[in-house]
Amino acid sequence: MSPDPQSQGAPKPRRYKPLTMLAAGLAGLAGALFVGWLALPPGLQAALFLIIAPAFVYFLISRRMGWSDRWMVIAIPLLWFFVFFLVPFFVLGRISLAETMIARPPYSPLWETDRDGNLEIIASLENYRFILGDALYLNAYLSSIKVAFISTIFALLLGYPIAYYIARSPEPRRSILLLLVILPFWTSFLLRVYAWIGFLRREGVINNVLMWLGVIDEPLVMMQTDFAVYIGIVYTYLPFMILPLYANLVKLDDALLEAASDLGARPSVTFLTVTLPLSMPGIIAGSMLVFIPAIGEYVIPALLGGPDTLMIGRTLWDEFFSARDWPVASAVAIVMLFLVVAPTMWLQSVQNRQEERD
Amino acid sequence: MTSNPALAANTKPWRDPAAKPFISIRNVTKRFGDFTAVDDVSLDVYRSELFCLLGGSGCGKSTLLRMLSGFETPTAGQILIDGQDMAGVPADKRPTNMMFQSYALFPHMSVEKNIAYGLLREGKSKAEAYERVGEMLKLVKLEKFASRKPHQLSGGQRQRVALARALAKQPKLLLLDEPLGALDKKLREETQFELVNIQETLGVTFIVVTHDQDEAMTLATRIGVMTEGVITQVGEPREIYETPKSRFVADFIGSVNLIEGKAGPAAPDLMRVETDDLGPVVVPPTAGLTQGQTVWLAIRPERVWLTREPRPDIANSVPGVVQDMGYVGHMSSYVVRLANGRLIRVTQANESRRDTPITWDEQVHVGFEPSDFRVLTQ
Ligand SMILES: Nc1ncnc2c1ncn2[C@@H]1O[C@H](COP(=O)(O)OP(=O)(O)O)[C@@H](O)[C@H]1O
Ligand SMILES: [Mg+2]
Numbered sequence: 176m177s178p179d180p181q182s183q184g185a186p187k188p189r190r191y192k193p194l195t196m197l198a199a200g201l202a203g204l205a206g207a208l209f210v211g212w213l214a215l216p217p218g219l220q221a222a223l224f225l226i227i228a229p230a231f232v233y234f235l236i237s238r239r240m241g242w243s244d245r246w247m248v249i250a251i252p253l254l255w256f257f258v259f260f261l262v263p264f265f266v267l268g269r270i271s272l273a274e275t276m277i278a279r280p281p282y283s284p285l286w287e288t289d290r291d292g293n294l295e296i297i298a299s300l301e302n303y304r305f306i307l308g309d310a311l312y313l314n315a316y317l318s319s320i321k322v323a324f325i326s327t328i329f330a331l332l333l334g335y336p337i338a339y340y341i342a343r344s345p346e347p348r349r350s351i352l353l354l355l356v357i358l359p360f361w362t363s364f365l366l367r368v369y370a371w372i373g374f375l376r377r378e379g380v381i382n383n384v385l386m387w388l389g390v391i392d393e394p395l396v397m398m399q400t401d402f403a404v405y406i407g408i409v410y411t412y413l414p415f416m417i418l419p420l421y422a423n424l425v426k427l428d429d430a431l432l433e434a435a436s437d438l439g440a441r442p443s444v445t446f447l448t449v450t451l452p453l454s455m456p457g458i459i460a461g462s463m464l465v466f467i468p469a470i471g472e473y474v475i476p477a478l479l480g481g482p483d484t485l486m487i488g489r490t491l492w493d494e495f496f497s498a499r500d501w502p503v504a505s506a507v508a509i510v511m512l513f514l515v516v517a518p519t520m521w522l523q524s525v526q527n528r529q530e531e532r533d
Numbered sequence: 534m535t536s537n538p539a540l541a542a543n544t545k546p547w548r549d550p551a552a553k554p555f556i557s558i559r560n561v562t563k564r565f566g567d568f569t570a571v572d573d574v575s576l577d578v579y580r581s582e583l584f585c586l587l588g589g590s591g592c593g594k595s596t597l598l599r600m601l602s603g604f605e606t607p608t609a610g611q612i613l614i615d616g617q618d619m620a621g622v623p624a625d626k627r628p629t630n631m632m633f634q635s636y637a638l639f640p641h642m643s644v645e646k647n648i649a650y651g652l653l654r655e656g657k658s659k660a661e662a663y664e665r666v667g668e669m670l671k672l673v674k675l676e677k678f679a680s681r682k683p684h685q686l687s688g689g690q691r692q693r694v695a696l697a698r699a700l701a702k703q704p705k706l707l708l709l710d711e712p713l714g715a716l717d718k719k720l721r722e723e724t725q726f727e728l729v730n731i732q733e734t735l736g737v738t739f740i741v742v743t744h745d746q747d748e749a750m751t752l753a754t755r756i757g758v759m760t761e762g763v764i765t766q767v768g769e770p771r772e773i774y775e776t777p778k779s780r781f782v783a784d785f786i787g788s789v790n791l792i793e794g795k796a797g798p799a800a801p802d803l804m805r806v807e808t809d810d811l812g813p814v815v816v817p818p819t820a821g822l823t824q825g826q827t828v829w830l831a832i833r834p835e836r837v838w839l840t841r842e843p844r845p846d847i848a849n850s851v852p853g854v855v856q857d858m859g860y861v862g863h864m865s866s867y868v869v870r871l872a873n874g875r876l877i878r879v880t881q882a883n884e885s886r887r888d889t890p891i892t893w894d895e896q897v898h899v900g901f902e903p904s905d906f907r908v909l910t911q
Contacts, residue, residue, distance in 0.1 A: 430637035433604050436624040437631045438651030438702065448650075452641050 201250060264512070271505035272298035282501050302506035312490065312507060316514060319487040322401070322476075323469035326408040327416075330465045331458065333409065334416035338457075339450075341417070342424035353421065356414050368407055368478050375403050375479070399481035407475035408465075415464035423457025424450075459522060467515050487511050545769075546579040547755060555580040555738055556601070556706060561610030563596050563762075570596040572762035573610070583732050583739045585749040587785075588759030594742040595634070597759075598708050601740065602631045615705055625654075630704035634711045636695040638683040644670070644694050645679040651702045669697040672731065689720045696728075700735065709741045713748060725751050746786050750774070758782050779911045783831040790837065790877050791909075792830040796822040803848075803903060806830060810875040814901070815848040819908040829909040834878040838900035839867060839891060847900035853877065855895045865890065869899050 273282035274297065286296045306312040341352045359367060374380045375397040382394040397403055427450060435445040473488030480486070487507065494504035546552035554577035563571040570593045578584045586594045599605040601612060603624030612619045614628060630651070638647050648669050652662035670676045673693035683691055692712065699707055712728065713721045729752055732739050743749050749756050750770045757767045758781075766773060766782045777783035780791055794808035796819075804818045806828060816830060844850050856876065857868040860883075867879045877899050883890075891897060 428635070428637065430633050430635050431639060433624070434631070434633060434637035434639070435650070437602055437604075437629075438698070439625045439654035440650075441625055444654065449639060 201254075204254070264509075267505045267508055270501050271302055271503075271509050272300070273502045274299075274301070275500045275502050280501070281499055302502050303510070306503060306506055306510065312487075312510075315485045315487045315490040316510070318485045319470050319472075319511075320514065322404060322408065322486060323466050323472075326405055326412065326469050327462050327466045329405065329409045330413050330416040331462060334413055334420055334461060335454075335458075337413075338417045338420035338424055342421050342427070349425075356417050356421075359414065364411065365474065368411070368475055371403070371407055371410065371479060372398065375406070398479065399484075401480065401484055403479035404476050404484055404486075407479045408469050408472060411475065412465040412469060415468075416461040419460035419464065420454065420457040423454050423460075427453060456526075459526070463519060463522070467519070470515055471511055545754075547577070547582075552579060554578060555582075555615060556740075557611075557613040558597075558601075559611040559613070561597070561600060561607045561612060563593070563600060563605060564608045569762055571600070571607075574762070574764050576757060576764060576767065578738065578740060580738055581736045582754045583729065583741065583752055585753035585756045586740065586742045586759055586764075587744070587746060587749040587756050589744055589785075592759045593762040594744075594759055595710055598631070598710055598740065598742050601706070602629050602708050603627045628705040630699040630702055630707055632695050632699040632707065632709040632712050634714060636683075636691050636715075638691060638694055638698070640683055643680045643682055644675060644686070647683070647694055648698045648701050651698065655702065665701055669701050672700070673697045688715055688717075689724065692716060692724065696731070700731070700737065703735075704737065706738045706740065709739060711742055711744070713745075714743070721748070728752065750786075758785060760785075776907060777831065777909070780829050780831070780909055783907070783909065788834055788878060789831050790834065792832075792875075794828055794830060796824055796826045796828050796908075798824050806908070810871060810873060811849060811851050811901070814906070815903045816906045816908055817903055822908070822910070826910065831907040831909055832901055832905050834866065834880040835864075835882075836902070836905040837877060837879040838898075838902075839869070839879045839881055840898050840900065841891065841895065843898045844900045848903050849901040850898050852896065852898050855891060855893055855897055858891075858893060867891070869897060871899075 269285060270282050273285065275281060276283050283297050285298055286294055289295055337356075341349055341356070344352060372379070376382075377394045377396070377398070379398075381397065382391075385391045386394065431449055431453070432445055435449045436442070440448060471488045471491075472486065473492050476484045476486045476489055477492070480489075491504055491507050491511070494500050494507060498504075556576075556578040558574055558576040558578075561571060561574050562569065572593075574597060586597065588594050596605060600607050601614075601619075603619065603622060603626075619627060639650065642650070645663070645666055648666045649662045652665055653659070657665070666679075667676075670679055673696055675690060675693055675697070678686060678690060678694075683694065686694065692715070696709075696712070699709075713724055716724060725748060741749075741752060743752075753770055755767060755769055756773050757764045758773065759765070760781055766778045768776075773782060773786055777786065777789075783789045784791065792808050792810050792814070794806040794814065797805035797807060797813075799822065800818055802818065803815050804822075806814045806816050808814055808830070814830060819828075822828065838844060838847060838850075843852070851871055853869040853871045855867055856870045859866045862883070864880050864882050867881070869877045869879055871877060879899060881891075
């Protein structure tokens with residue numbers, strides 16, 4: 176450990192110990208990454224370099240400015256973001272610019288040197304032009320957004336009263352109810368979706384019960400419909416709606432509700448003027464947590480939906496694994512990513528502007 | 534205190550047995566499970582009063598207030614406001630407004646909107662409502678802060694917004710739960726007078742809950758001292774201080790020396806009480822005492838004489854030693870130990886620059902005028 180020149184003899188070094196260990200850890204990780212780097216295809220190396228170089232420059236500058244401690248603090252999430260989000264994103268981006276080839280990997284390299292030694296860049300936006308021009312993809316995108324949107328609305332309508340009820344419950348009951356909301360996560364998601372097939376199919380639980388009660392004579396067709404997809408998505412993502420809403424509503428000060436009623440507001444008016452506006456952050460967070468994964472959902476439409484349930488996640492899967500057209504599939508994924516990121520960024524900026532105004 | 538009986542009856546309606554109370558709390562009890570928070574409380578409050586409910590934390594003050602505003606339902610008993618029984622009337626339909634201990638300002642609304650909230654709920658037009666908001670902002674001197682959000686205000690400013698919001702609807706009765714509790718000492722003292730001014734200007738009936746006896750003494754027309762869900766004494770501040778009815782009240786309001794003793798035979802002018810601490814003590818005659826009954830003599834520290842020489846002109850005088858003294862500027866407080874170890878608190882005004890003030894370890898005499906004793910039986 177190199178002692179800080181200004182703090183000779185002072186009990187400062189103790190403060191730096193975890194940071195030093197962190198730095199050593201990061202250095203080790205960097206070494207491992209470098210070895211991995213050598214094994215990467217050249218295109219990826221270039222892409223990675225484009226990210227690492229600016230990050231390194233930023234690191235140097237920030238040290239100069241004395242931000243190093245702060246930088247260390249955000250280094251881990253940053254690294255996480257980098258390894259699990261940015262790198263895959265650039266890999267996808269790079270593949271989406273290539274052409275499909277019967278080869279291994281099944282796409283063309285990003286550049287080639289021809290016989291004369293000239294560098295030739297092969298990247299093109301052809302795949303994007305293709306998917307934006309093909310009604311199939313456009314419809315898949317639109318229908319994914321529609322399904323995700325409607326599912327989000329239903330999850331909100333269902334999740335809000337549940338979250339509200341849990342948040343208003345006295346303590347022992349509240350913990351139990353909360354546990355019940357989280358309980359499904361103990362079972363595999365796939366199994367739970369399969370369980371819905373047992374409910375929804377022709378000779379499933381719902382049809383049997385309704386027939387037995389005499390409500391219907393013919394079994395209802397529920398499997399392989401959009402209805403089943405909505406059920407599946409709302410069911411699966413409901414906890415993601417309830418939890419942020421609960422976290423928000425549980426903080427709601429009872430005195431505010433009492434103040435509203437003291438000032439002459441009926442309970443319904445209190446809800447609309449106090450509870451609802453104050454729970455907006457919870458509503459937005461919950462909706463995002465449902466909407467974003469629902470857009471790209473593959474398993475639920477594949478298992479519960481019919482052949483005409485068009486969703487981008489399915490299209491993506493087909494493109495990758497049936498058509499084995501990686502470049503087009505990557506382009507589809509990138510566009511989907513922007514579809515998801517755009518509303519998030521927009522909401523973020525709305526919220527920021529709101530906060531600035533306050 | 535005024536001596537004009539007409540005026541007295543006018544400004545102190547509680548002294549007039551024929552006066553009609555504005556708020557009647559009749560045998561109200563509130564239980565939470567098997568815990569009794571308010572125990573058979575009866576209380577009358579008159580129009581335009583500033584009534585203080587004074588008591589320690591957890592004695593049921595807030596619960597009583599919340600029953601008046603409609604947030605809690607009495608387990609038993611009746612509450613009348615302006616002659617109307619409040620049973621079954623929900624909070625949003627009551628002619629009361631509350632100023633909350635935490636202020637409970639709506640964090641997502643500006644100051645203006647907070648104040649307008651109640652006005653808009655009663656169906657006033659926007660123009661009417663905001664005209665009234667303007668008046669209220671002027672009253673609490675917050676015109677410049679109309680469009681701020683609560684979190685952009687200081688504690689004192691928030692307190693005034695809460696007051697303005699509660700007053701905007703011109704309630705018949707304003708309930709204030711520890712209205713100054715969250716303010717620092719200096720601001721609290723300033724605001725006390727402001728609160729009294731506003732109350733006198735508007736003539737609204739105030740019921741103020743506080744645990745601070747100084748605050749109650751400063752604000753109140755009358756004080757109700759509460760302990761363990763029971764109101765033990767109701768009276769004007771002076772009455773509560775000078776003639777407490779129980780050891781609890783005497784001790785709770787200000788500082789007091791309590792001396793236990795046995796009542797002597799009844800006498801027409803002066804009565805004797807045998808005490809362990811002071812020996813036989815002469816006190817004013819007190820009705821309703823039987824000989825041998827245990828009584829407590831209460832005397833305020835500022836009523837105790839403290840001298841170097843014995844005072845034969847005072848009926849009760851005992852020697853002692855100064856064990857402790859504190860100089861507070863305008864006065865000094867002493868703790869005097871008597872021969873049997875009993876400690877007596879004495880305060881003396883520092884009216885002149887005495888050349889040699891009484892100080893630690895001095896042999897002194899403490900004297901008690903009979904008329905300064907208050908004889909308590911409970
Ligand atoms: N909703 C409630 N449930 C159970 N106990 C309560 C409730 N509200 C108040 N209490 C109890 O009643 C007593 C009086 O409370 P409160 O009126 O708030 O006292 P304070 O005089 O400090 O305002 C306290 O012991 C408190 O714990
Ligand atoms: Mg209280």
